[in-house]
Amino acid sequence: MSKEGGLAGVVVGETAVSTVGKSGVGLTYRGYAIEDLAAHAGFECCAHLLIHGELPSEDALAAYRGRLQGWGHPGGAVLAALEALPATAHPMDVMRTAASVAGATADPDEDPATAADRLTAAMPAALIYHHAFANGGVRLDLTTGADTLAERFLALQFRATGEAKPENWADMVRALDAALVLYAEHEFNASTFTARVVASTLSDFHSAMTAGICALRGPLHGGANEAAMELIASYATPDQAEEGILERLATKSLIMGFGHRVYKTSDPRSPVAQHWATQLAVDARQKNLLAVAERVDAVMAREKGLFPNLDFYSALLFHFCGIPTPMFTPLFVISRISGWAAHFIEQHNNNRLIRPTADYTGPEPRPIT
Numbered sequence: 001m002s003k004e005g006g007l008a009g010v011v012v013g014e015t016a017v018s019t020v021g022k023s024g025v026g027l028t029y030r031g032y033a034i035e036d037l038a039a040h041a042g043f044e045c046c047a048h049l050l051i052h053g054e055l056p057s058e059d060a061l062a063a064y065r066g067r068l069q070g071w072g073h074p075g076g077a078v079l080a081a082l083e084a085l086p087a088t089a090h091p092m093d094v095m096r097t098a099a100s101v102a103g104a105t106a107d108p109d110e111d112p113a114t115a116a117d118r119l120t121a122a123m124p125a126a127l128i129y130h131h132a133f134a135n136g137g138v139r140l141d142l143t144t145g146a147d148t149l150a151e152r153f154l155a156l157q158f159r160a161t162g163e164a165k166p167e168n169w170a171d172m173v174r175a176l177d178a179a180l181v182l183y184a185e186h187e188f189n190a191s192t193f194t195a196r197v198v199a200s201t202l203s204d205f206h207s208a209m210t211a212g213i214c215a216l217r218g219p220l221h222g223g224a225n226e227a228a229m230e231l232i233a234s235y236a237t238p239d240q241a242e243e244g245i246l247e248r249l250a251t252k253s254l255i256m257g258f259g260h261r262v263y264k265t266s267d268p269r270s271p272v273a274q275h276w277a278t279q280l281a282v283d284a285r286q287k288n289l290l291a292v293a294e295r296v297d298a299v300m301a302r303e304k305g306l307f308p309n310l311d312f313y314s315a316l317l318f319h320f321c322g323i324p325t326p327m328f329t330p331l332f333v334i335s336r337i338s339g340w341a342a343h344f345i346e347q348h349n350n351n352r353l354i355r356p357t358a359d360y361t362g363p364e365p366r367p368i369t
């Protein structure tokens, strides 16, 4: 593949859902700056904006949160399928299976916006239910009184581990909520483009979501947050981190959580994730991990002129919320379903089959001998 490959810089369609890296505009969801959304709107506001087209009024938000809470149980068929998965299944296998089985049991006439709300609401419980069942044979009680998806996720996760809520619980909920806002949408990235290609064949909503999950899994896309956490945790001190990163760069290894296809100087989501990771670093171990991450950040800037993308500090944010590393990319899924859904709906509303062509590089025509 030539260096210019990967459709870099190629405009493949139009969207009214978001702008990424447009000069003077940055990242916006339907015209709202990501910085404003992260500071003033929670995840449910963003999901409503993306899936239903506008930010909800206060009353509509309360009703929307209530609906999502009501749909928080994935249903018997999904849970039965998850129980059949081996304990070794990666949580992304769990997400893909849950989305696929949810599709097999969904009402085919349901509008995609409602299907998106249902799937978003049910995925946290599906993920944590499988983890508790596979690791301890426990059929977790999935009812919580939590008002938001972020709090519901953390409440179920802490119930599954049996740990008491820490003192900074409120900060954890706010941090996770902000991370879900940051991950919700990002224009024509690989997984969204995948979902749009599936949508363009007039396939169904759950097929498009399942395909999006498959594309997101790779370490060059959603999987980067897990790889970034492993990298940060592999260094005991900032000095060791500096030495290790220099060694990796010398062998031309990729440092996960750095660089971006579209952003060239910074990722506007990273400072928000860094702010919350810093806020959550309360004990000495956490402060050391943060110091290691900051040194990696400084070395990458100095040596390569590269900046952290959303995945780098989000990895620490999730870790400080007590979330196991293999659940990081699934959290990305839970948030991004709203963005994929917005693109699915946009594609169906003005559809033309996405079917590009390729330059042929194979043998000249030849006879069968």
Ligand SMILES: CC(C)(COP(=O)(O)OP(=O)(O)OC[C@H]1O[C@@H](n2cnc3c(N)ncnc32)[C@H](O)[C@@H]1OP(=O)(O)O)[C@@H](O)C(=O)NCCC(=O)NCCS
Binding pocket: 006, 008, 219, 220, 221, 222, 224, 253, 254, 255, 256, 257, 258, 259, 260, 261, 262, 304, 306, 309, 310, 311
């Ligand atoms: C995101 C990413 C795939 C974008 O890739 P891209 O647009 O194809 O950019 P390129 O791979 O052409 O990178 C350009 C140069 O920067 C280097 N580079 C880019 N990201 C790098 C990273 N994370 N670590 C080390 N070097 C990196 C490349 O090696 C390349 O160097 P070269 O010109 O000497 O060959 C790439 O930056 C990457 O792999 N990052 C790590 C994975 C990651 O964090 N993904 C999440 C994205 S939100």
